[in-house]
Amino acid sequence: MALIVHKYGGTSMGSPERIKSVAKRVAKWARAGHQMVVVPSAMSGETNRLLALAKEVQPAQMDAAAMRELDMIASTGEQVSVGLLALALQSEGLQAVSYAGWQVPIRTDSSYMKARIEQIDDVRVRGDLAAGKVVIITGFQGIDGSGSITTLGRGGSDTSAVAVAAAMKADECLIYTDVDGVYTTDPRVVPEARRLHTVSFEEMLEMASLGSKVLQIRSVEFAGKYRVPLRVLSSFTPWDIAIDEEASSGTLITFEEDEKMEKAVVSGIAFSRDEAKFTVVGVPDRPGVAYQILGAVADANIDVDVIVQNVSHDGRTDLSFTVPRGDYQRTMDLMQSKVLPATGAAQVMGDPKICKVSIVGIGMKSHVGVASKMFRTLSEEGINIQMITTSEIKTSVVIDEKYMELAVRSLHRAFDLESPAVAG
Ligand code: ADP
Ligand code: ASP
Ligand code: MG
Numbered sequence: 001m002a003l004i005v006h007k008y009g010g011t012s013m014g015s016p017e018r019i020k021s022v023a024k025r026v027a028k029w030a031r032a033g034h035q036m037v038v039v040p041s042a043m044s045g046e047t048n049r050l051l052a053l054a055k056e057v058q059p060a061q062m063d064a065a066a067m068r069e070l071d072m073i074a075s076t077g078e079q080v081s082v083g084l085l086a087l088a089l090q091s092e093g094l095q096a097v098s099y100a101g102w103q104v105p106i107r108t109d110s111s112y113m114k115a116r117i118e119q120i121d122d123v124r125v126r127g128d129l130a131a132g133k134v135v136i137i138t139g140f141q142g143i144d145g146s147g148s149i150t151t152l153g154r155g156g157s158d159t160s161a162v163a164v165a166a167a168m169k170a171d172e173c174l175i176y177t178d179v180d181g182v183y184t185t186d187p188r189v190v191p192e193a194r195r196l197h198t199v200s201f202e203e204m205l206e207m208a209s210l211g212s213k214v215l216q217i218r219s220v221e222f223a224g225k226y227r228v229p230l231r232v233l234s235s236f237t238p239w240d241i242a243i244d245e246e247a248s249s250g251t252l253i254t255f256e257e258d259e260k261m262e263k264a265v266v267s268g269i270a271f272s273r274d275e276a277k278f279t280v281v282g283v284p285d286r287p288g289v290a291y292q293i294l295g296a297v298a299d300a301n302i303d304v305d306v307i308v309q310n311v312s313h314d315g316r317t318d319l320s321f322t323v324p325r326g327d328y329q330r331t332m333d334l335m336q337s338k339v340l341p342a343t344g345a346a347q348v349m350g351d352p353k354i355c356k357v358s359i360v361g362i363g364m365k366s367h368v369g370v371a372s373k374m375f376r377t378l379s380e381e382g383i384n385i386q387m388i389t390t391s392e393i394k395t396s397v398v399i400d401e402k403y404m405e406l407a408v409r410s411l412h413r414a415f416d417l418e419s420p421a422v423a424g
Contacts, residue, residue, distance in 0.1 A: 002171035003035045003129070007139065007161030010044035011178040012235035013081050022176075023088035025239040026134060030094055032243055035129045037168065038136045039161035040085055042077025047140075047154070050074050062330075067112035071141070071151045074113075075101070078138035078157070085136050096134040099124070101141040101149070106160065108142035108150045111301075115150035116218070117142060117159065120167035137164060158219035166226035172247075173228050175215065176235035181251035182207070182214055184417040185269040190409055192418045196267065198254045203267050203360050206394045210358040211272030223253060265363035265370055266415040271408050273401060275305065276328040277354045277386065278335060279320040282346030285312035292343050293319060293335075300334055302327045306356070306389045306398055316346075320387060322398060328352045354386065355404040358396035359411060371395040377414040383407055 006029070008022050022040070030036045041047075050073050058066060082098035089096035104124060108115035128135045139157025144150050152159050158175060165173035182204065183193040199207075201224050208217040214232060223230045233250025283289055290309065297304050305322045323331050328350065335348040364370050371388075374395055378385060383406065387398035399407060412418065 001033045001035065003037070003168060004029060005037045005039060005161055005165040005168070005170045005173045007157060007173070007175045008038070008040045008085075008235055009157065009175075009177045010041045010046070012176050013040050013042070013085070014044040016084070018235075019081075019084050020088050020091075021239050022235065023085060023092050025176075025235070026085075026089060027092040027094055028240065029243065030134055036134045037125060037129070037164055037170070038085065038134065039139045039157060039164060040078065040081040040136065041139045041157040042081055046077035046080070047074055050077055064112060068148055071112045071115075071149050074151050075138070075141040075149050078140050082136045082138050089134055089136075094134055095132055096136060097128055098136040098138075100138050101160075102143035102147075104137060106137075106142035106163070108144055108152070110144040110146065110148070110150065112148075112150055114153040115142060115144065117152065117163045117222075120163060122164075122168050125164075125168065152218070153216065155213055155216035156218070158216040159222060162219040162222040162228050162230065165228045165230075166222050171229065173223070173230050174247075175219075175230065175232045177214065177232060178234070178236065179214065179232075180234035180237075180249065182212075182232050182253075182268075184267065185408055185412055186212065186214075186271070189271075189405055190269075190412050193412065194418060196251050198252045199267065200362055201253055201255050202393060203362055204253050206358070206360045206391075207268050207270045210270035210360065210394065210396060211274075211356065212268070212270045220253070224255070227255060264361055265367045266359045266361040266417065267363070268360050269358065269408055269411050269415075269417070270360060271355060271357045271404055273355045273404060274325045275322050275354055275356050275398070276325045276331070276350065276352040277320060277322050277398060278331060278351075279318055279349045280335065280339065280343070280345045280347075281318050281349060282316045283319055284344050285315050285317045289343055290319060293339050293345075294321065296334055296339050296342075297321070297323065297331060300330060302331055302334075306387050306396070308387050322354070322356070322387070325352055353401045354398050355401045356396050356398050357404060357407045357411065358394050359415065360394045362393050364393050364395070373414060374411060377410050378407060381406055381410050 086096040086098040107119045139160040181195040187193040230253040307321045310318045383403045385397045
């Protein structure tokens with residue numbers, strides 16, 4: 001008998017019919033003798049609907065008080081899901097009980113809308129499991145030190161599931177979603193993308209952080225820190241397929257490098273549309289000025305991603321950086337009102353229509369010429385590169401958003417990702 005955590009995403013929970021099918025699948029695992037903890041997301045579209053309602057009531061202000069209320073509102077989607085799933089499991093003849101994050105409790109810090117899980121108390125859940133119940137816990141939410149409900153950022157149910165699995169030392173965490181695993185790139189953008197049978201933890205971490213939303217980055221971080229066996233698989237297979245077949249389907253995140261991975265120089269292509277770029281022009285080139293600019297952005301709790309500073313001419317330099325697109329206006333206001341007067345820079349230019357495209361692969365560590373092949377491929381398509389950033393196992397470029405799909409498709413082809421050789 002094993003302790004298994006299942007996570008079901010929004011599409012998988014998208015209708016009463018889908019929820020009944022999830023219940024049948026979970027019941028199959030429970031009847032096979034496993035202790036089951038299930039972490040569902042809100043039904044698809046529900047979190048967007050709730051946040052849009054909030055925006056209708058109050059479109060402008062985004063201070064901590066407002067963000068607290070957004071979490072109060074957005075967290076309700078998952079509360080509906082867990083109750084519905086518990087009912088569906090009870091109709092299957094199983095004992096099932098659902099909990100909101102605060103009831104477990106799942107304790108987080110107070111960064112509303114992107115809270116971090118700090119601790120999970122599993123006493124209650126263990127008691128229920130011992131009593132033979134299936135336990136269903138809301139994804140995406142927790143409670144902070146002052147008793148306020150928090151949410152973990154979009155896609156946060158993945159993190160809830162992996163954190164629960166880590167806290168309970170589960171034997172496996174299975175992430176059920178609307179694709180049958182992790183692909184070389186988003187199969188909705190490149191239909192020729194191939195499923196990877198295995199992907200290394202390091203590669204998955206890069207892909208998630210660079211925009212592949214199949215797993216939220218923090219879920220991968222948790223899996224790495226606590227060595228949680230993690231698999232991504234489809235919730236759209238017939239619910240009654242054999243457990244052994246199901247348990248070996250999809251994509252396994254591995255923590256050891258193996259020979260096969262060495263072979264694929266580039267394993268995947270990630271992209272993110274949700275980026276904006278700023279260039280501060282004519283910055284006096286003196287110590288502390290980068291801190292004056294980027295420190296101000298960090299103090300406003302805005303995440304800076306790519307940073308490029310040019311060589312200076314006549315004592316002045318240009319500094320460019322990217323931020324999440326949703327923070328474009330706030331960053332622009334900050335630059336105009338504080339940073340330009342404080343630094344004496346000449347002007348700030350903003351571009352909200354850029355994107356980032358990245359190639360990722362453990363094999364890049366030991367191969368030269370990978371980045372230059374990327375640059376050549378993009379130049380052959382006439383795509384201008386605005387910024388470049390590299391690490392041991394990835395190269396990212398910032399380009400005009402209108403070229404994103406073309407860039408992803410041509411790189412996917414250039415690095416032979418369609419060929420079976422890389423399919424794990
Ligand atoms: P869920 O609601 O189950 O959490 P998400 O929409 O958050 O599902 O994540 C699954 C989606 O991630 C897929 O439908 C796919 O479009 C997208 N995706 C992006 N990159 C990849 C990739 N490399 N492999 C698989 N899916 C990807
Ligand atoms: N319901 C939340 C969202 O839409 C969390 C999740 O689906 O993982 O972002
Ligand atoms: Mg998701």
